[in-house]
Structure formats: structure tokens, C-alpha cells
Amino acid sequence: MYESVLEHRLRPGTRLPEERLAAVFGVSRAKVRKVLARFEHEQLIEVQPNRGAQVAEPTVEQSADTLEARRVIEPAIMRALAERATQESIELLRKHTESEYDAVARRDKHSIIRLAGEFHNLAADLAGNSALARTMRELSALTCLTILLYNAPTAAACLPDDHVHITDAIEAGDGSRAAELMLRHLEEVEKSLVFAPTIEEPDLEEIFGLTKTHGKGA
Ligand SMILES: [Zn+2]
Known part of the structure; x- marks a missing residue:
């Protein structure tokens, strides 16, 4: 489900x-509840009575808070x-940025979005601070929701070129430059947001890869 959020599905x-959800994933409702509780804790879902x-x-x-938090922690x-x-x-x-370019070449929109977010998660994992990495994971997913709600539909928020330049600076051991490039990158993401949401009604079976040929009974 985390991936589905990252892929904008x-x-x-x-x-x-x-x-x-229990039917779609073929698991017990207890298991579903457990997972939903975790996502609620991470603010990815809201539960109303x-x-x-x-x-x-x-x-x-x-959304502004999420992006502000990213501007604080990602340069670090x-x-x-x-x-x-x-x-x-x-x-x-x-390797990761290469797969981003592959997805761009394939025009695979869902992979492009997911891989872009995952670059930031990977960088946080590799930085070796588990608390920052965990926070990054939450912020990435929240950013995806924000981009879904507020991005101009055609805007590509997170470009592989930026990720390559950031990787260059990291490889050169230039932390100040990597931090500055990341800050600029995040500012670009924020600039691409338009705070006027448009939402369409989605279909769970379709999102999780089940066809609707047998009707909506699942
Ligand atoms: Zn990015």
C-alpha cells in the first residue's frame, strides 16, 4: 500500500x-486493521468514526509543513x-538514477513517480541514521499525497537530472554542495504545487491489479 501511494495509484x-482490503489482499481483517493502524500513525490514512x-x-x-520538514532534514x-x-x-x-531514466524512457508514469520518491528514501537509508530514514519514508509518502492533490497534472516534480547532480556532489564528498542542491531541488518541487485540488473517484480492485470482469462482488 505504501508503494501504491508512492506510485500515485x-x-x-x-x-x-x-x-x-481483506478480500483484495487475501488476508484477515485483523491483519488489515493492524496495517491500517500503522498507516494511521504515519498519517498516510485518516480514520473517521x-x-x-x-x-x-x-x-x-x-503539505507546507511536510515540505518544510523536508527542507530541514534532507540537507542534513x-x-x-x-x-x-x-x-x-x-x-x-x-543504479537508482539509471532506473529513473529507464522509467522516463518507457514513459512509465507510475514508476517514474515511485522511483523519484524512493531516491530520497534510499539516500536517507544510506546516510545511516535510522530515525532520519524512518522520518524520510513518512515524509516521502506525505509528499506524494500532496503532489497528487496539488500538483499541476502534467508537472514532473522530481527530475532524475537533479538526482544525478546530487549524487555527483555526494561522490565528491562535498556535503555543502549536496545539501544546497537538495534544498534547491525541494524548492522546485514546492514551486510545482498549485493549491487547487482536483480528485476523481478511484477503484480499489483496479488499483491492486484485480480486473472487474466478475463484477464488483470482491
Ligand atoms: Zn527528488
Whole structure:
């Protein structure tokens, strides 16, 4: 489900009825409840007494908070990473940006969006601070929801070129430059947002890869 958010398959406001999720994933409702509780804790979903769970719809203010938090922690992640990066870390980052370009070449919109977000998660993982990495994961998913709600539909928020330049600075051990490039990159993401939401009603079976040929009974 985290991936579905990152891939923009699961849109803000999507309702997540326990029994349907249990059927879609072929697991017990207890298991579904456990996962939903975790996502609620991470603010990815909202649970309302009479409506049940739905994918969170960050407000303009919450979105601004998310991006502000990223502008605070990601430059710090960049500095840490530039200091600690091994050859292996650099190779992982390079491999990741290559897969971003592959997705762009394939025009695979869902992969482009997911991989763009995951670059930031990978960088945080490699920086070696588990608390920052965990926070980054939450902020990435919240950013995806924000972009879904507020981005101009055609805007590509997170470009592989930026990620390559950031990786170059990390490889050169230049933490200040990596931090500065990241800050500029995040400012570009924020600039691409238009705070006027448009939402369409999604379909859970379709999102999770089930066809609708047998009707909506699932
Ligand atoms: Zn990015």
C-alpha cells in the first residue's frame, strides 16, 4: 500500500473498507486493521468514526509543513551521506538514477513517480541514521499525497537530472554542495504545487491489479 501511494495509484480520499482490503489482499481483517493502524500513525490514512479509513488528504497547511520538514532534514541527510558514503552507496544511487531514466524512457508514469520518491528514501537509508530514514519514508509518502492533490497534472516534480547532480556532489564528498542542491531541488518541487485540488473517484480492485470482469462482488 505504501508503494501504491508512492506510485500515485492510491489517491487521497480513497476509502479503504477493511472487508474489501481483506478480500483484495487475501488476508484477515485483523491483519488489515493492524496495517491500517500503522498507516494511521504515519498519517498516510485518516480514520473517521462513521466513515472508516481513507487515504489521507493533507491540507494546504499540512503539505507546507511536510515540505518544510523536508527542507530541514534532507540537507542534513546530504551532509551525513557525503561524509559516510562508500563506493557501494554511490553505486546504489547511480543504479537508482539509471532506473529513473529507464522509467522516463518507457514513459512509465507510475514508476517514474515511485522511483523519484524512493531516491530520497534510499539516500536517507544510506546516510545511516535510522530515525532520519524512518522520518524520510513518512515524509516521502506525505509528499506524494500532496503532489497528487496539488500538483499541476502534467508537472514532473522530481527530475532524475537533479538526482544525478546530487549524487555527483555526494561522490565528491562535498556535503555543502549536496545539501544546497537538495534544498534547491525541494524548492522546485514546492514551486510545482498549485493549491487547487482536483480528485476523481478511484477503484480499489483496479488499483491492486484485480480486473472487474466478475463484477464488483470482491
Ligand atoms: Zn527528488
